[in-house]
Amino acid sequence: MRALVSTLAFFAFAASASAQEQPVALKDAPGRAVVEANCAGCHSLDYPRINSPFLDRKGWSAEVTKMIQVFGAPIDAKDVPAIVDYLVANYGKGN
Numbered sequence: 001m002r003a004l005v006s007t008l009a010f011f012a013f014a015a016s017a018s019a020q021e022q023p024v025a026l027k028d029a030p031g032r033a034v035v036e037a038n039c040a041g042c043h044s045l046d047y048p049r050i051n052s053p054f055l056d057r058k059g060w061s062a063e064v065t066k067m068i069q070v071f072g073a074p075i076d077a078k079d080v081p082a083i084v085d086y087l088v089a090n091y092g093k094g095n
């Protein structure tokens with residue numbers, strides 16, 4: 001019984017650890033690190049991926065600006081162009 005309990009505890013731990021640590025893989029391209037550093041703090045990196053069919057450069061700029069101004073994302077203004085370039089190049093409309 002004791003062995004069963006600890007086996008179950010182990011599986012519960014392993015399952016929750018993998019659910020939380022499963023990284024969302026963004027495409028490997030210049031700017032990826034800055035996006036991962038700035039855009040994963042509040043929500044999954046799935047957000048930019050799922051929205052990619054809809055957004056062009058204007059849309060992505062507005063999206064990043066909204067994250068900063070509306071949701072208070074602590075993103076350095078100097079990082080914004082690299083973030084937008086990455087999102088447009090890799091997850092822009094038509095990609």
Ligand code: HEC
Nearest residue numbers: 038039041042043047048051063064067071072073074083
């Ligand atoms: C300060 C927290 C925060 C940070 C940092 C942040 N976001 Fe968001 N983001 C939000 C919130 C809050 C929502 C909307 C609420 C929800 O559905 O969770 C959201 C939603 C989104 C959406 C879905 C569409 C929408 O407008 O609701 C996209 C796409 C998105 N974020 C992209 C990004 C990108 C790209 C970055 C990095 C530049 C980023 N986010 C950084 C808080 C943040």
